[in-house]
Amino acid sequence: MPEQPPYLRIADVLRQRIADHEWAPGDRLPSRAQIAQECGVGENVVRRAQELLISQGALEGRAGSGTYVAAPRERVRVVRSSAREQPAGSPFRSDMRAVGRQGDWESRTEAKVPAPTEIAERLGIAEGEPCVRSDYEFLADGKPVQLSTSWEPYDLTAGTLIVLPEGGPHAGVGVVNRMAEIGITVSHAVERPEPRQATAEEASLLGIQKAALVTHIRRTYYSDQGRPVETADIVIPSALCEIVYEIPIGR
Missing domain, CATH: 3.40.1410.10 (Chorismate lyase-like)
Structure with missing residues (x-):
């Protein structure tokens, strides 16, 4: 089996931390640099992981402010x-x-x-x-x-x-x-x-x-x-x- 791309692995890590209530809806995530250091990856990997979770509705990006845990939203x-x-x-x-x-x-x-x-x-x-x-x-x-x-x-x-x-x-x-x-x-x-x-x-x-x-x-x-x-x-x-x-x- 091919190895999972790093950004998917980091997306799973972030998703699990949300599921474990480490961050609640509305909480701002640590900076990409901090997450990258904690997970041993580059900031671009964290960026791609966050973009994936934003597209899935788990996170939301706010221009000039950062990335936040999204509140559950119905379409x-x-x-x-x-x-x-x-x-x-x-x-x-x-x-x-x-x-x-x-x-x-x-x-x-x-x-x-x-x-x-x-x-x-x-x-x-x-x-x-x-x-x-x-x-x-x-x-x-x-x-x-x-x-x-x-x-x-x-x-x-x-x-x-x-x-x-x-x-x-x-x-x-x-x-x-x-x-x-x-x-x-x-x-x-x-x-x-x-x-x-x-x-x-x-x-x-x-x-x-x-x-x-x-x-x-x-x-x-x-x-x-x-x-x-x-x-x-x-x-x-x-x-x-x-x-x-x-x-x-x-x-």
């Missing part, structure tokens, strides 16, 4: 469905309430950001035209489960109360409800999901292993006139979420 169900649009309030919060979680998010918005080539194509505008860009980190019970970057044509909402998705009286109610406030009826959305590996930045924000599997959804909302009114890149980590598509059947 969050994320429902993709037009039926989830609510007359008021956030579709994400509604989805989280449906599975017994507290939904919230953190966001950052910039106005008049020039549209990159792909975004311009998706919105049907010229490259470089100004857009409103919003970056979101969605949380379930305070833990990140989803990322999204949203783009809206600036000329569509400029001078209105909804120009900032997270500002004003209609903040946080979702694209469909916000657009309705300025007389635009969103009739449908198109989503293109595909699997890929997480980038280093995404992994850091989501607390998952670098290059872990995520689903990248390119979503575009269209008005009843056929105009794209918003497009977004949504990143959902496979280790933390299951994606369910709910398809209404017309009768």
Whole structure:
């Protein structure tokens, strides 16, 4: 039998120390240098062992802070469905309430950001035209489960109360409800999901292993006139979420 790779052996050691309650959920692990010295291996071996355990949900990495024992986490169900649009309030919060979680998010918005080539194509505008860009980190019970970057044509909402998705009286109610406030009826959305590996930045924000599997959804909302009114890149980590598509059947 071939000898077990060193990083797998160290992963077993760390897993056993957690099982023996040497470290409890939320505890910070000793530094890689300290673990490497204790186990007689290099720091790169410890790094690979920790990355494996992060991908398995036993550990979590926190950017600039270290590696911690993860609390047990069930995968969050994320429902993709037009039926989830609510007359008021956030579709994400509604989805989280449906599975017994507290939904919230953190966001950052910039106005008049020039549209990159792909975004311009998706919105049907010229490259470089100004857009409103919003970056979101969605949380379930305070833990990140989803990322999204949203783009809206600036000329569509400029001078209105909804120009900032997270500002004003209609903040946080979702694209469909916000657009309705300025007389635009969103009739449908198109989503293109595909699997890929997480980038280093995404992994850091989501607390998952670098290059872990995520689903990248390119979503575009269209008005009843056929105009794209918003497009977004949504990143959902496979280790933390299951994606369910709910398809209404017309009768």
